[in-house]
Amino acid sequence: MSTEQKQKFAAYIASQGLKATRQRELILEAFLAQAEHPSTEELYLGLRKEHPGIGYATVHRTLKLLAECGIATVRNFGDGAQRFEACAGEHHDHLVCTGCGLIIEFENLQIEKLQEQVAKSHDFTVQDHRLELYGLCSNCRKGE
């Protein structure tokens, strides 16, 4: 669980000549505790309740650090804000409801394989990918 991520972060901090601070620890913990895809602001507001002193800039800087060291990835679901997501071991993609904003994660190995084939046919080496399906969940479909 999170112990592993904390070690990873600590290792990255050390390897880059950075410093371990209370804020960074707090932010990492809050980030890992959150099952969502928080934006900087959401995480900042959450942290603020317990730790009023913490600054928005520090939260954002730390989230970028997490992205650099592979603990988080940056997502953009078109709402104008970057969202940060914990990197699970497995890659996964997203179903996004355009009605209520619900985000469902999924993974599909067949799709991944086809992606590799496509890349190969264009002589590309894939480093990463992003797949999002936008639509309506069953609830929103009823409502409209």
Add this chain to the structure above:
Amino acid sequence: MSTEQKQKFAAYIASQGLKATRQRELILEAFLAQAEHPSTEELYLGLRKEHPGIGYATVHRTLKLLAECGIATVRNFGDGAQRFEACAGEHHDHLVCTGCGLIIEFENLQIEKLQEQVAKSHDFTVQDHRLELYGLCSNCRKGE
């Protein structure tokens, strides 16, 4: 070719009670002439050369109109700016080279079908999707 798109735009304009203006025509033409995925700013700067009077806001507003009526789609490749792309009849996805920025379009019906299946299994109705593969093209792979 573009005549079709112009008619589509004209029809949309009429259906919404909007007005056909010289600027809108110019912007549509410039957009269609461009084979790239321009941002508002890029298109604006291009247009400015021939038509110095034109305003940034008008370009952006018109691009949004084009997106509304299905002539353009909004893309976000992570560089912080919205990019607009002409909708070909067929949907297609992108291979993006993280080395040189090269963007290659592709389409793959098998992937599309699998996407539909995934959505159905979560009781979603897909309206749109976005698939991007990030990696290195053959040139950049050699260089590094």
Add this chain to the structure above:
DNA sequence: TCCGAGATTGAAAACCGTTTTCATTTATAA
């Protein structure tokens, strides 16, 4: 343990792309 170089912090300002405002101009229907 204490010190000092250098990294980090928080607040505020700067930044940058997007969106809105508003007075003026323009397209369209009567």
Add this chain to the structure above:
DNA sequence: TTATAAATGAAAACGGTTTTCAATCTCGGA
């Protein structure tokens, strides 16, 4: 042609991100 309502361009506002800067903190070395 005229009235009405939409569109335009310039500038300001906006919102999220990034930078600045003085004060604070970390951590290795004395």
